[in-house]
Amino acid sequence: MIVDIKEVAATPEAVILQFSGELDFESIKSLVDAFKKIDTSSRKYAIAEVGKISMISSAALGEFMGFRKTLLEKDGDLVFAAMNMDIRAKFTSMGATKIFRIFNDVRSALNAFKWQQGLAPEVINLTFPANLHLVPPVRQLASRIAKQKGYGNKDSFRIETIIDEICNNAIEHGKKGEDQNISVKIDIDQKQIEFDVINTSDPEKLETLKALLKPTHEQKIHSEEKRGRGLSLIKMLSDELSVDCSEKGTVVHVKKVREVKNGISN
């Protein structure tokens, strides 16, 4: 096994470990030595580029886990990049894909790190006609954005559901007409995602909507009725929900905190 340690000029806190050969039992000492060479007081993000390795033993994987733990304590991580399908299959069989993040290439791994380092949150604004059939692409977009930003599958699915339910409610209770639009603002950073969904209220449905939004209102959650559970679902899936409802319009604001368990996005 050969390992080259490379620094990243533009990202001094990151280091790339380029492996080749076999990460077998005999290579453990070289692996441990390589980890020791990394100054963890200044480096907290290690990318193991493993495109040129032909096997990895469970003992070697254990060493990666140990070094990752050291980096996690410094709010960093150890991730893999450029992994071939055989090694990936081995990772899956050992359950390692639930522990380590794996990126297609080093560049993607570096981008993920830059994102983690709390760069400015990203804000996406979009407006679409108040038509039920346009909600699926919007909710799927929100989910993809979350995934791209490192949120886990479960969180991304919950985000998709929240956006779907809010937009469907907005269309159902909002003013009808071809000129009516729904505006969605998505404000995402590495710790949380916030949405504002704005639409024009239908004056005739305003009182019904206000009644639905009262904290004392009991949703038909346990009944076998066909409708009326959307708001409950939003409440349960989000960390904050507020609704500003007036004759001018309705603004639904939702905050969803990213779930991370043992350093892995949920």
Add this chain to the structure above:
Amino acid sequence: MESQIELIYEDIRGKDKAKLIKFIGDLDATNVETVLEKICNLFNEGIYTVVADFKKLRYVNSTGLGILLHFSKSAREKGGCFKIANINENVYEIIEIIGATSLLEIYDEVDEAVAALN
């Protein structure tokens, strides 16, 4: 433009008036009416015993869940049942949050659901 959903019907061995239905895609507000119509057609043909395979059902929202509860209730009222199997983790969470796990007949595997018909 509806979300993509496909319903594949299969017979259940030894059960004349029963169907296995594989749900493939997303079940949401854009296609509930289509699904409702298809299942109601089945009920109209006298088939009130259904096992729904959700292995490839990627997504369901509150509207979709509403019609599943409706199917379950309608089937029971007609002396049949609407059993669901193979639900993915994300969809199950939605059903659980809504509190519908006790209202729906849920099984881990299709075989278990089919065996429960006897």
